[in-house]
Each structure stands twice: as C-alpha cells, then as structure tokens.
Amino acid sequence: MFSIFKHHHGKPGKELLTKITRFFQALVFPDQCLNCRGLLHPAAKDPSEARACFCTFCLARGLPRFEPPFCSRCGHLFDAGDNHVCETCLKNPPRISRVRAALAYKGLVPEIVPLFKYQARLSLARFFEPLMKEAFDRYFKNTGIHLILPVPLHPKKMRQRGFNQSYLLVRRLARSHPGICGTSFLWQMDVTSLKRVRYTIPQTGLDIAVRKENLKNAFHVIDPARVKGANILLVDDVYTTGATCGEAARVLLAAGAGRVDVLVLARA
Numbered sequence: 220m221f222s223i224f225k226h227h228h229g230k231p232g233k234e235l236l237t238k239i240t241r242f243f244q245a246l247v248f249p250d251q252c253l254n255c256r257g258l259l260h261p262a263a264k265d266p267s268e269a270r271a272c273f274c275t276f277c278l279a280r281g282l283p284r285f286e287p288p289f290c291s292r293c294g295h296l297f298d299a300g301d302n303h304v305c306e307t308c309l310k311n312p313p314r315i316s317r318v319r320a321a322l323a324y325k326g327l328v329p330e331i332v333p334l335f336k337y338q339a340r341l342s343l344a345r346f347f348e349p350l351m352k353e354a355f356d357r358y359f360k361n362t363g364i365h366l367i368l369p370v371p372l373h374p375k376k377m378r379q380r381g382f383n384q385s386y387l388l389v390r391r392l393a394r395s396h397p398g399i400c401g402t403s404f405l406w407q408m409d410v411t412s413l414k415r416v417r418y419t420i421p422q423t424g425l426d427i428a429v430r431k432e433n434l435k436n437a438f439h440v441i442d443p444a445r446v447k448g449a450n451i452l453l454v455d456d457v458y459t460t461g462a463t464c465g466e467a468a469r470v471l472l473a474a475g476a477g478r479v480d481v482l483v484l485a486r487a
C-alpha cells in the first residue's frame with residue numbers, strides 16, 4: 220500500500236497527487252467486492268448498484284428478489300402456483316397480518332446479511348436501502364400504515380454492536396418520499412415506543428419452540444397511547460420462523476395496535 224510513495228522522492232508531481240487522491244478514495248470507497256474482496260467492475264460506481272458492491276463471481280450466485288408466489292399472510296415462498304394462504308397459516312392464523320420482503324434468503328443473500336449485521340459492513344446499507352424502499356412501495360405504501368417500527372435491540376446488544384441494522388435499512392425512507400414529508404406524514408418512524416427489555420441469546424440454531432420461549436416477554440411497549448389503534452409496520456433484517464416479529468406483534472396488539480405487518484430485508 221505504500222508503493223505509491225516509492226518512486227517520487229522530492230518530486231511530488233501531478234501524477235503522484237492523483238495517486239494519493241485515489242489511494243484515499245479507495246479507503247473510503249473500496250473497489251472491492253463486499254463479500255469476497257475480489258475486484259469489482261471498474262465502471263460501476265453507484266453504491267446502490269449490485270455490480271458496484273459485488274464481483275461477477277459472487278453475483279453469479281444470485282440475489283433473488285422476494286417475488287410471487289408466496290403465502291399472502293406469512294410470506295412463505297412457494298415454488299409454483301398463485302399466492303395463497305399456506306397450510307401453517309390456515310391451521311394457526313398468525314398475529315402478523317402480512318409479511319413481505321425485499322429479497323429471498325437464497326443465493327448470495329445468506330452470506331451478505333451476516334456481513335452487514337455482525338461484521339458491520341455498513342456500506343451494504345446503501346445497496347439494501349433502495350431494495351427496501353421498492354418493497355415498501357410495492358406492498359405497504361397505500362395500506363394505511365401509521366408507524367414504521369424497526370425491531371429494537373436490547374440496550375446491551377446496541378452498545379456491543381453500535382447500530383440497529385433494522386433501523387439502517389429504512390432510516391432514509393422518509394427522505395425518499397418527499398411528497399409526504401413536505402405536507403403531513405402519512406406514517407412516522409418510531410424508534411421509541413417498543414423496547415427490548417430482555418437480553419436474549421442468539422436465535423440461530425434453535426428450533427421454533429425454543430425460539431419462542433427464548434423471546435417470551437422480550438419486548439415492552441413504552442408508549443401505549445401512541446400504539447393504540449395504530450397500523451404498525453415492523454422492520455427486521457431476516458424473517459425465518461417469525462419468532463422475533465411474532466413476539467413483538469403480540470405485545471403491540473396487546474397494547475391496542477390496530478394491525479401489525481412486517482417488512483424484512485430477506486424472507487427465509
């Protein structure tokens with residue numbers, strides 16, 4: 220990395236300045252695949268563009284969108300046919316009205332979500348944000364949502380991680396809807412009404428019954444007056460068994476919420 224300084228002792232010409240500028244640009248905007256550190260397509264510069272984030276090799280594994288056919292309640296993806304209510308939801312109607320996502324948890328997706336969440340590769344947010352906006356517009360824009368509520372982290376986890384990945388996915392949503400912001404909000408971002416009051420062990424590898432037990436009473440509604448009668452959109456990174464969002468929905472509905480929907484980055 221110091222090779223750029225080697226051949227220019229005493230004569231810092233224009234070429235050297237360009238090289239130094241590029242060196243610092245590369246620190247801020249690395250032209251490396253966010254997954255494997257391989258080289259990126261040189262023409263791709265827009266961070267919301269897939270090939271500006273991932274190399275051709277990684278992209279070949281696919282970033283499949285969340286698309287029909289899926290269960291119209293829990294968003295479970297089907298291989299073929301039309302949207303319908305899945306057997307699980309028919310037998311046991313979930314508390315959450317609708318689960319929708321930006322991506323399917325397949326291909327490259329199961330690798331890049333942990334990079335974002337656990338390794339703080341936060342530049343991925345620039346790639347995820349437009350996908351979340353697109354999914355929000357498609358599924359929830361005109362459904363009478365009052366509050367957008369990123370699933371909160373326990374304060375201890377927040378201190379360890381330093382950021383709430385769910386909030387990062389939608390924090391610019393208001394800015395991307397200027398027509399709404401200019402006048403009165405149709406919906407508001409809410410990061411205070413729901414609190415995580417129990418520090419839970421990671422869910423990965425636990426079966427559904429243990430997951431549910433693990434999350435029991437993990438959330439508390441701080442501001443029931445705000446939640447009462449409100450249609451709430453919970454935002455999370457991944458929806459697998461739905462234990463986390465299900466428990467959050469349970470306390471929100473118990474506090475008087477009108478309806479709880481879920482938007483996630485990826486549906487497993």
Ligand SMILES: [Zn+2]
Pocket residue numbers: 252253254255256257273274275276277278
């Ligand atoms: Zn790669």
Ligand SMILES: [Zn+2]
Pocket residue numbers: 290291292293294295304305306307308309
């Ligand atoms: Zn279902």
